[in-house]
Amino acid sequence: MNVVERFLGYTKINTTTNQANGAAGIMPSSEGQYELACLVKKELEALGCTDILLRDTAILTATLPSNTEKKLPTVAFFGHLDTSSERTEDTHAVVVHYKGGDIPLATGPVLSLAEYPELTNYIGQDIIVSDGQSLLGADDKAAIAAILNALQFFKDNPDVEHGMVKVGFVPDEEQGLLGANAFDVDGFGADFAYTLDCCGIGEFVCENWNAGNAVVTFTGQSAHPMNSKGNLINSLLLANSFMSRFPEKETPEHTEGREGYYWMKKLAGNSAKTVLNMDIRDFTESGYMYRKAFIAEQVRMFNEENNNRATLELSDRYSNVHNFLKGSMLPVDLAMEAYKENDIEPKVIPMRGGYDGAVLSEKGLPCPNIFTGAHNFHSIFEYLPVPSLIAASNVVKTIIINLTKHEEV
Structure with missing residues (x-):
């Protein structure tokens, strides 16, 4: 299964967050989030992960065991299961080959080049879009697909050295970062982490509000x-x-x-x-x-x-991730190295918002954010260039490999 097939499979499950349930303390706030977590759990099992735990809250964690004798830091990667409540319709995603100009969506709306001129960066690429009646859900199903695709690489290439890798998938990020707030950082066992959430290819967040x-x-x-x-x-x-x-x-x-x-x-x-x-x-x-x-x-x-x-x-709601990176810039340095090795120009941006990593960082797990490659989150015009999604997965893979250079002494 390739990364696009994974992503398209995830989009078929409606995981719209439910504001009323979330306000009432129900987590996950929607049944689809648990359904998606069950699917991802099965895929993690097939990838040879261990310590797989799916909680009633839909918080899902797993471990890719180390295959080296080196004593390495444990890195983790996070994505969230829910999609925003701006639209509640089921997603009908399609892959289009973009040749330039506008992209007519199946139900009538038009992804307009005049409104979204960054489309010109993706001429000649395959782009995933919705039918114009729903969100695409790349926020944040693209993250889940990118992370599992990276894990697939290590299953297919067992001779590639790597340390222990943790993954976590949380519900209801779209309403107050509920899943991250409920996440047990101490029991998770990672030294630092990355979320994959938001942003076009190359963007990197290590500052937020x-x-x-x-x-x-x-x-x-x-x-x-x-x-x-x-x-x-x-x-x-x-x-x-x-x-x-x-x-x-x-x-x-x-x-x-x-x-x-x-x-x-x-x-x-x-x-x-x-x-x-x-x-x-x-x-x-x-x-x-x-x-x-x-x-x-x-x-x-x-x-x-x-x-x-x-x-x-x-x-207080959440803190700036940068507050918790002052002791060690290793997570940032590893990401920048991985971007450059994959010929991706880093674009370090301050996030004018919050994300799961802000909460995780405050809990003691430093957690900057890697791009997924998608654009126009929370909109029917959300779109995901396939090469950008592949690039996000390659960055995850490269960080894991390069971490072998940082043996603890």
Whole structure:
């Protein structure tokens, strides 16, 4: 079975994450994720993996045993089982040979060159697309296919020296990194890891947000319009006044690269009580701490002016992976070496979001991110160039082989 056949087989299983179930603490949030994990488990068995464990949560782990006497670090690779909830339809993926121009999808939508000019990079290549009614699911089934394809290489080439390799596949990444948060890093036994998630060929992530949440609750005073003068205190207007205190340009729509922001994410309530949910994002630890302190100070000053009608809850969501790579850059160095050996130009980018590796890193498993080769995640125009998928798998294979140069002393 080649990597394309693996990927297409995975796309036939609907693994859309279920937001309601996830919010209720049900994991996996959708039955398809467990079904996919069962299929991958069978494939891991056929590849000669050991210590295969599939939990009720759909968290799946396995080991490729070492075939060397060298004492090597143990590397791991991760993918997630779910697809985003933007679309819930079953995927009907097809492979097209791209000759240039637009790509008409089977049900009518058009993958437009004008909108997606990077398509020109893939002229003459086979590209996998959906029928235009669903997500393709390369986020993140391309990762699973790339990882298992690399393991297939070592089964087919038993004389190629390698150390112990761990693999992990987790559910519900698309809603708060639930699977990674539930993952037992200590029991897993890896020294460092890589996720494969997002990004065109060559992209590499070893930085992401320091991310947190702020919930500000405004308590007003309700009154009937007949006697509201001097009595009504409208919590909606209190919230609006509070939001006006924040820098106008430090929002998602005005920032890029490593620029942090405050995001007024959700506002719900009535005149008596209103709840504001905010996202806090910054790449630096100092910047992140400043932003949390700034919010706390705004609430303090607001309460001085408004008779203590606001309460604040601050919480951390995930940290920047870079915070946990400071002790050893081996994971980054190995990846860069593997990119270059496969004639892939590294494009190191900061991820303006979170991914499983952020949580795993904070738990003690340093985990940068390798490309899958796909584009337009969370869209019906998601597409996956086949050579990019093969390249992702080759990077995994090369990292495993090159790790034999790093025997522990």
